[in-house]
Amino acid sequence: xxxxxxxxxxxxxxxxxxxxxxxxxxxxxxxxxxxxxxxxxxxxxxxxxxxxxxxxxxxxxxxxxxxxxxxxxxxxxxxxxxxxxxxxxxxxxxxxxxxxxxxxxxxxxxxxxxxxxxxxxxxxxxxxxxxxxxxxxxxxxxxxxxxxxxxxxxxxxxxxxxxxxxxxxxxxxxxxxxxxxxxxxxxxxxxxxxxxxxxxxxxxxxxxxxxxxxxxxxxxxxxxxxxxxxxxxxxxxxxxxxxxxxxxxxxxxxxxxxxxxxxxxxxxxxxxxxxxxxxxxxxxxxxxxxxxxxxxxxxxxxxxxxxxxxxxxxxxxxxxxxxxxxxxxxxxxxxxxxxxxxxxxxxxxxxxxxxxxxxxxxxxxxxxxxxxxxxxxxxxxxxxxxxxxxxxxxxxxxxxxxxxxxxxxxxxxxxxxxxxxxxxxxxxxxxxxxxxxxxxxxxxxxxxxxxxxxxxxxxxxxxxxxxxxxxxxxxxxxxxxxxxxxxxxxxxxx
Amino acid sequence: xxxxxxxxxxxxxxxxxxxxxxxxxxxxxxxxxxxxxxxxxxxxxxxxxxxxxxxxxxxxxxxxxxxxxxxxxxxxxxxxxxxxxxxxxxxxxxxxxxxxxxxxxxxxxxxxxxxxxxxxxxxxxxxxxxxxxxxxxxxxxxxxxxxxxxxxxxxxxxxxxxxxxxxxxxxxxxxxxxxxxxxxxxxxxxxxxxxxxxxxxxxxxxxxxxxxxxxxxxxxxxxxxxxxxxxxxxxxxxxxxxxxxxxxxxxxxxxxxxxxxxxxxxxxxxxx
Numbered sequence: 001x002x003x004x005x006x007x008x009x010x011x012x013x014x015x016x017x018x019x020x021x022x023x024x025x026x027x028x029x030x031x032x033x034x035x036x037x038x039x040x041x042x043x044x045x046x047x048x049x050x051x052x053x054x055x056x057x058x059x060x061x062x063x064x065x066x067x068x069x070x071x072x073x074x075x076x077x078x079x080x081x082x083x084x085x086x087x088x089x090x091x092x093x094x095x096x097x098x099x100x101x102x103x104x105x106x107x108x109x110x111x112x113x114x115x116x117x118x119x120x121x122x123x124x125x126x127x128x129x130x131x132x133x134x135x136x137x138x139x140x141x142x143x144x145x146x147x148x149x150x151x152x153x154x155x156x157x158x159x160x161x162x163x164x165x166x167x168x169x170x171x172x173x174x175x176x177x178x179x180x181x182x183x184x185x186x187x188x189x190x191x192x193x194x195x196x197x198x199x200x201x202x203x204x205x206x207x208x209x210x211x212x213x214x215x216x217x218x219x220x221x222x223x224x225x226x227x228x229x230x231x232x233x234x235x236x237x238x239x240x241x242x243x244x245x246x247x248x249x250x251x252x253x254x255x256x257x258x259x260x261x262x263x264x265x266x267x268x269x270x271x272x273x274x275x276x277x278x279x280x281x282x283x284x285x286x287x288x289x290x291x292x293x294x295x296x297x298x299x300x301x302x303x304x305x306x307x308x309x310x311x312x313x314x315x316x317x318x319x320x321x322x323x324x325x326x327x328x329x330x331x332x333x334x335x336x337x338x339x340x341x342x343x344x345x346x347x348x349x350x351x352x353x354x355x356x357x358x359x360x361x362x363x364x365x366x367x368x369x370x371x372x373x374x375x376x377x378x379x380x381x382x383x384x385x386x387x388x389x390x391x392x393x394x395x396x397x398x399x400x401x402x403x404x405x406x407x408x409x410x411x412x413x414x415x416x417x418x419x420x421x422x423x424x425x426x427x428x429x430x431x432x433x434x435x436x437x438x439x440x441x442x443x444x445x446x447x448x449x450x451x452x453x454x455x456x457x458x459x460x461x462x463x464x465x466x467x468x469x470x471x472x473x474x475x476x477x478x479x480x481x482x483x484x485x486x487x488x489x490x491x492x493x494x
Numbered sequence: 495x496x497x498x499x500x501x502x503x504x505x506x507x508x509x510x511x512x513x514x515x516x517x518x519x520x521x522x523x524x525x526x527x528x529x530x531x532x533x534x535x536x537x538x539x540x541x542x543x544x545x546x547x548x549x550x551x552x553x554x555x556x557x558x559x560x561x562x563x564x565x566x567x568x569x570x571x572x573x574x575x576x577x578x579x580x581x582x583x584x585x586x587x588x589x590x591x592x593x594x595x596x597x598x599x600x601x602x603x604x605x606x607x608x609x610x611x612x613x614x615x616x617x618x619x620x621x622x623x624x625x626x627x628x629x630x631x632x633x634x635x636x637x638x639x640x641x642x643x644x645x646x647x648x649x650x651x652x653x654x655x656x657x658x659x660x661x662x663x664x665x666x667x668x669x670x671x672x673x674x675x676x677x678x679x680x681x682x683x684x685x686x687x688x689x690x691x692x693x694x695x696x697x698x699x700x701x702x703x704x705x706x707x708x709x710x711x712x713x714x715x716x717x718x719x720x721x722x723x724x725x726x727x728x729x730x731x732x733x734x735x736x737x738x739x740x741x742x743x744x745x746x747x748x749x750x751x752x753x754x755x756x757x758x759x760x761x762x763x764x765x766x
Contacts, residue, residue, distance in 0.1 A: 103678045106677065106678070108713065112712075112713045118713075119713040120713065121677055121713045121714060123677045123678065125681060148678075148679065148682050149630050149663075149682050149683075149685075149686050151661035151662075152659065152661065153629045153639055153642045153643050153659055154631070154639070155631050155634070155636055155639055156630070156631040156632070156633070156679055156682070176678070177633075177676065177678040177679050177682075178631070178633045178634075178673070178676055178678075178679070179676060179678070179714050180633050180674065180676055180709050180712070180714050180715050181712040181713050181714040181715065182709065184712055184713065185708070185709065185711075185712055189546065192544075193544070193546045193573070196546045196569070196571045196573065196708065197546060197708055197709075199571075200569070200635045200637070200707075200708050200709055200732070201635060202635055202636055203634070203635040203636045203637020203638070203639075203640055203733065204636055204637065204640050206637070247640070247643075250647075258498070259498075260498040260499070260501060260502040261498065263502070263647070263648050264501075264502075264505065264648075266643075266644070266646070266647035266648065267505075267508050267647055267648045267649060269644070269647065270519070270644060270647045270648075270649045270650075273644070274519055274521070277520065277521065277522045277523055277735075278521055278522040279522070280522075281522055281523060281524030281572075281585075282523070282524060282570075283523075283641070283735060284637055284640065284733070286571070286732070287524065287570075287571055287572050295572075295576060296576075299522065316501075320497065320498065320501055323497070324497075324498065488636050489636070490634065490635045490636040491636075
């Protein structure tokens with residue numbers, strides 16, 4: 001259970017410094033408005049390390065501005081800028097005071113996450129201010145604004161490259177074309193319907209989002225989910241990991257032009273999605289996870305055999321991938337993310353584990369039935385695209401093994417319990433999605449409906465880290481490096 | 495590299511021949527729920543309360559027409575099926591929900607006459623057997639992209655049908671749009687459409703693009719393509735599965751029949 005603690009505004013910087021010096025990492029920050037007032041409370045979720053319970057610092061600045069903690073721990077910078085954009089709160093000495101979520105030229109009539117407001121957005125596209133490169137004598141520096149509509153079937157985002165020939169000098173992604181105001185959409189709906197919405201924040205993370213959301217509600221309601229539902233939630237989460245990672249490998253082969261490897265990876269992904277559909281009725285595993293448990297029984301007949309066939313085919317594929325020198329040549333030393341950078345800038349999931357950070361919420365903040373199952377956490381040290389491939393390969397193997405054990409030992413019993421959070425209650429939920437740590441914070445209003453929902457998606461963390469591996473690299477490696485991170489934009493932009 | 499060639503050969507053909515024959519690959523799908531107003535209980539509004547995107551609304555109309563169902567807003571979450579105490583809503587495997595006219599997604603008592611808006615061979619004449627598609631993500635949750643990307647996997651192998659994704663709108667015949675259209679992507683979407691040569695077609699893929707779905711509206715989003723671009727085929731679904739997308743593409747090319755009229759698949763049709 002997380003430990004909630006009030007922290008005075010004046011103590012915040014000192015507390016943050018000492019926590020970071022002791023090896024803690026900030027997980028997220030968000031603002032909400034208690035009791036429908038206009039007085040914000042800023043929440044910081046802190047992970048001291050390994051099995052230590054999460055801490056939640058609550059700071060009420062009254063009418064004052066907040067001190068920016070970006071100088072102490074740079075990963076908080078994006079959270080602070082988002083709070084400024086959407087909640088209207090200013091941070092002193094923010095090193096990058098321009099908007100993050102709002103595109104240049106977008107103005108809001110009022111901060112949209114203030115309670116009870118209907119914000120109107122007006123937009124007159126303006127060019128973004130990018131850093132001046134090269135100076136007057138360096139007219140060989142070129143700017144390539146790539147996107148938001150890019151080649152292939154991809155999510156919309158714009159990538160700005162400053163480059164000379166092949167060499168990238170500076171890279172700046174604009175990731176928020178897809179900002180849909182998802183957190184605002186939760187406001188005022190019933191907790192039960194919130195699960196349907198959470199599944200639609202990032203489609204390829206439907207289970208992880210629904211799970212983190214439901215766990216936040218269950219924490220608020222103080223209800224105990226029955227064991228069978230806890231076990232089946234693990235099954236769904238691992239099915240999601242497997243099809244995501246298989247897609248990742250197919251797509252990575254696409255960028256290294258390993259054609260048969262691409263076809264096979266995407267074929268295995270298709271098999272995994274068909275397995276999902278037979279079990280759940282949805283290829284993206286939607287419509288099962290709900291507050292208090294699961295909505296209905298999945299169809300488990302034949303699942304173990306199908307997984308075993310997939311495991312066999314995947315094992316052969318993985319051996320081939322790790323034996324293809326042309327493929328590996330493009331991955332090894334590409335997009336190196338150092339362990340320190342990964343930690344300081346907040347990398348999460350397979351990205352940080354491929355840079356030597358042994359962190360995984362399934363083990364470190366155990367939930368669902370993970371403590372009762374033989375969970376293995378893969379870690380690699382090299383931090384390059386190859387390490388990120390190896391890590392996903394290992395995770396697919398471990399996930400299928402875990403599901404096979406789970407299916408043998410699956411307990412019987414009820415699938416759901418009543419989950420009715422009382423008015424004014426709140427909860428924090430999390431899950432380790434295929435892309436890393438995902439958090440939902442939920443606040444309930446007087447009528448028992450959702451007053452505020454904060455979503456911290458793994459891609460929001462990893463997109464912040466990714467540009468550090470692009471500056472000073474080269475154009476030919478860019479697509480491979482990006483694919484090796486395995487990021488979504490819908491999750492980041494929300 | 496010879497190893498991969500051998501490996502590929504040994505794996506054999508993975509592509510389905512569907513829709514000509516063979517598996518569509520969608521076994522187990524829970525599609526758009528069936529609606530039977532005869533089972534509906536007066537005074538009850540549980541289905542409407544359980545419907546997040548507002549696909550089910552209760553009107554003041556006479557008893558028989560009291561419940562209005564718009565499959566263009568349905569995200570197939572199955573909440574109505576669970577909420578309904580009298581089985582007026584039941585789960586179904588219907589997913590081939592592409593239509594030419596938006597109103598055919600609204601449940602109607604008398605199923606409309608077969609689609610009169612067929613393009614009378616025009617498409618066939620212009621495009622022959624080939625179609626080039628430019629996809630634009632206008633703010634999706636990436637679920638639709640996940641399924642669109644699947645179209646080129648060896649199982650569906652979209653190329654076998656003469657349909658290709660193209661990078662440049664200059665070469666595109668069809669603009670395929672996902673997402674509810676965010677404020678920031680409206681401009682780029684219109685520019686992509688403008689850049690396409692005539693004749694050109696537009697397909698709204700996924701409930702968000704058809705109506706906004708659960709994610710449309712609010713301060714940052716529109717409600718899909720209506721009022722933004724002229725739409726030739728609407729395909730709701732959350733997300734529509736790859737076979738549903740293939741069916742809608744073939745429907746546009748007049749190589750497959752529209753199955754849905756008045757919000758339901760004609761008797762005898764099961765899926766596609």
